[in-house]
Amino acid sequence: MIFHGTEVRQKALTLLRGGTKNAEVARRLNVPSGTISYWRHMDRAKRGECPGKHDPKCPQCDGRDLDMVAYSYLLGLYLGDGHIIRYSGHRVPSLMIACTQSWPGLMDACERAMRAVFPDNSVCRVRRTGCSTVKVYSNHLWCLFPQHGAGKKHERKIALEAWQQEIVDAHPWEFIRGLIHSDGCRSINWTTRIVGGERKRYEYPRYWFTNVSDDIRKLYTDTLDKLGVEWKHCTRHGNPYNISVARKESVALMDAHVGPKY
Template identity: 55%
Template sequence: MYDLSTRKRALALVAQGRSLNSVSRETGISRAAIRSWRERLEPRPRMAPPDHPGPPSDESAYAYLLGLYLGDGCISGSPRGAGYYLRIACANAWPGLIDACEIAMRAINPTGRASRTRAQGYVSVTSYSRHWPRIFPQHGPGAKHQRRITLEPWQQAIVDTHPWEFIRGLIHSDGCRITNWTTRIVGGQRKRYEYPRYFFTNLSADIIRLFTTALDQVGVEWKKANARNISVARKASVALMDAHVGPKY
């Protein structure tokens, strides 16, 4: 045990720019003890946390990630209370989607970091930042369909500039491209016809509205199959979706 004056003398030597090794040799006190005293008696000044970085510079990646977040994403606080985790669940069936999600998340996270956690049937792409609630101000308590979901003006400006990336993110989260079929009598014979169509399903009327508004902007015709499902089936509109979105992969 060392008295307070001994500790302060060792710390004074460190404050002069001396290395822990040299102070340890001169005083006979271990480096670990000196380091511990420095942290307790003279805490290192912490860097002030950076201000909110503002709207993301990579707007295309943000529009895509916003679509994914509104569909299959959630934000939760860290157990330590210092920041937040953004998690987006991606089905194992679509490895390309998982890659695209991680790339977009790294592009938007101010730290540039993201990781993957495997679960039964899906991969959770996860990224940690103290800024996620500001980057996605739709974050809040409860399920998204149980509260109002609207875009901030700066978000709407990004979606208006990159509507296809936003649509692609929503389809990749809560949508699909399928092949329907029907039969017709032609020349006395019943023939089978197949045709592709897109579906988007979400419990939130607000998110449905954001999706259909973006479709209107790019000239895609759509119909409500029911309150939770949007269908795109017209040939020209499906062709547009194929050119800019395409099936999951």
């Protein structure tokens, strides 16, 4: 086990209190990120700032205003790559969204949405191999994401509550954008045609959404239907997990409201 002196710890706390991210402090001081997180937690505990110590009001429990645009996007992210967990010994659960390092803009958008939906709660990033996890702590996560449950999402029923469906109906593109940012992509496909006796290559954009859950795919396609976006199932290796949007007019709509990951 490597022990770090008081001087190193104090430098870390000074940086953290100044707003420097955990990962950046770990890099600068050559200290494991887990150690930095522990130091930050203990420092905040001493100052009475632990996440959830005085949990803010909840839109569901207390009628607090909810940023519905941000929530619709965050709901899409959660259904794709998010999960809620409470580690042993932790009093407050956390919502975690996994984002690959290849798309820093997606991580920024995810963090902005979390801060908008939970304006008074702790939001942070945890860097892992090849990806980062954006997470928020709150005792009311299960109130806002009642789809949480034991086991994997595709192994249980996933259905929106009436109040969630109202938000998605009011802000459908944000919901679609969240789903694409979590479990979808925009790619360039190609084909060849014989024109004037010559074989020519043609490229065209396509949006993909892939999710094992039948319920989540249906939430996606039902919303596309309401938006007038044409789609079709694409079965691969016998699995109907892929939804394709390839028609020119529909891709143009997706480009205008969603766009590629960044």
